[in-house]
Amino acid sequence: MIIRFTISTLFWVAAIPSAIGQAEPLAFTYGDPGITERGIKVVEDEEGNFLFIGDRYIQLDTSGVQPTNVDLEYFKINPEGEVLWSGYLDSTIADGGISVLAESGGGYTLLAKHCDNVLGGVGCNRQNPRLYRIDEEGNILWHTTYYSGFIGIAANFVKTPDGGYVIMGMTTKYSELGDLFLLKVDANGAEVWEATVPTTGGRAFDVAPAPGGGYYIAGSSIETNGRTAMVSKISEAGEVLWTQFYGKASFTGKLLQPFGDGFGLLLTNITSDFFPKELMRMDANGALIWEKDLISDIDRPTSAVATENGVVVTGLDELVSTDNKVAKVVKYDLNGNLVWAKTHDPYPDHYEHPTDIISTENGFVIAGFTELADTVIYVYPEDLMLFLIDPDGDLDSLEVPNAVTETNTLHTVIVYPNPASDFVAFQLSDNRNESYELLIFNTLGQPCETRRFSGPGFRLDRNGLSDGLYYFEIRSLKNELIAKGKLILE
Known part of the structure; x- marks a missing residue:
């Protein structure tokens, strides 16, 4: 069941108030103040509007800390941060969001996760990916489920040259040890081909188009020396061309393409300080060009976007003396050199937790959520967060005469x-x-x-x-x- 509503009914939007004589930062929160909500992904459409997706945690399990009822929610937002319309997919058909793409001519495609089997009220025992095609007003045109009867955990999806999609994830369909998969579907969601890469205890990270055709898929596998990051290249016909391992332990990651003549890989590891936070650049065949440890630049990198002359990484930084966690944005050039590093605290009474960053004509949009405590427990009210920064990493602002923009920028x-x-x-x-x-x-x-x-x-x-x-x-x-x-x- 799809439920649509406008901002005047269930959801609210809050902008950061500005002091007299200052510009108003383009930073907003969205959601129901009494519900835990977490922003996931944002996409810009042809008209310059954004679709921002997230999760609403409605019901907890018997322990009181893990969700068993999660709705995928979405907001269509104009460039000024105002909600044009919003809605959510009831958990009877969707149990959370993964990613979103804007369609040429209007509308969007959502990649969601669906719980195929709830085990005793303590969480999802079997997850499947689902695609939803919605029109420019948020109405569902079609939806399709994949890997029914098996575990299928999707990580991301991208458009294909013929108007279809490739979905990347991990499945136990062929092995209990888990395989990375790349599933090609047409513009109506019908399956075309499937490629799999065997792993041991595989984790799926991301998919990105490869220069000259085909796709890179990234994940990790438990190999001889422990868990290690890996990238495979898949042809347009679904053939596995090569697989490279990089010897870095990781549970989450983000592909960056184009990154020079090849691609990049950000190892995020946002839930643990015991695994490396690495940025790597590879050539088109997966050979490592350089790697950079991000420990001195950003505490918990969560996402990144490639630019013409480098990469911009976002995440959160810990301010130990004030027990605060703030948003961090860092830019590196194509050789891994630090260009700038900016820290933003647009919501001083909350932690800022970025989860996604995209580039726009005027800079970057950072999406995520605010939280009252840094925890995986879902009992604290949280709201979706969206703010804009300019090409130099500073908070973007509405144009106000004689305004002075102040940003929380740290020195090198x-x-x-x-x-x-x-x-x-x-x-x-x-x-x-x-x-x-x-x-x-x-x-x-x-x-x-x-x-x-x-x-x-x-x-x-x-x-x-x-x-x-x-x-x-x-x-x-x-x-x-x-x-x-x-x-x-x-």
Whole structure:
């Protein structure tokens, strides 16, 4: 059952208020204040409007923390952030969203997940992918389910040159160990061909078109040395051409294409600090060109988008001293060099959790959700979040005469040596001769050292600090956050 409504009935939208004399940031939240909702994906259509999809968590399991009743919801939003129409698919036909594409001539196609078997009120025992084609007003034209009777966990889908789609995911249809699949369907959702790549305990990440035709699919498998990221190339006819393994443990990831003459892979691992957060660039045949550890630039990368001259990564950063988590956006060039890094906290009373980023004519749109606590538990009210940034990573704003845009932008800081043994030096990119406070925290957020210094540079002697990972923040004497990062003592 599809349920459609306008903003005046069930859902609300809130924009960030601006101070007198300031521009109004293009940042909004959407949803029902009393329900847990999480934004997933956003797409821009031919008219410059957006369709933003997310999940509504309606009912929890017997433990009270995991959802058993989830609706896929969507909002059509104009460039000013106003909702044109919205609706949701009742969980009798959809149990959450995965991705969305805008169609030429109007309308959208949604990739959803459907729970084929609920096990004893404690969650979904068998998941299947479903495609929904909706018109420009949100009415369902058709929907089709795949891998019925088996586990089929979809990760993403893309358009094909003939107007159809390829859906990428993992299935146990052919092996209990799990295979990565790429399923080709026509413009009406009918199956055309299927390609599979055997894995052990496979996880599906993403799919992207390959230069010159065909598709890249990314995932991970448990190999001899443990779980490792992998990419396969599939031809337009469904033939597996090659598979490359990259030796990096990962449960989630994002393909980036085009990325120079080949493609890129972001390993996100957003739920764990024990796995690497890596950005890799490969040539068209999957050979690794370079890899970059993102630990010093962004705490939890969640998504990325390739640009003409690099890649923009988004995610969240942890501000240990204030127990806050804010949105982070980082740009790298084609060689993996840091171009800029910006931090945004448009909702100071909530954590910001980006889940998607897309490029637009005027910059980038970041989608996700706000939350009152950083947790996987679904009992806290959460709302869908959408905000726009310009090509330099700053919060975009409505054009207001004599307005001044203020952004929460951190300075670049060089930390060396890192890892360190006896001492560590901090060098700010801004050479102002001002006074600052350096705060060091352990992984539990407990303060270990606090030092004041003047000028752009400071040397910190170890002074009995134990081996391990530490967080640091540099603040002005007015408590303004100047820079933050991580350091390792060994």
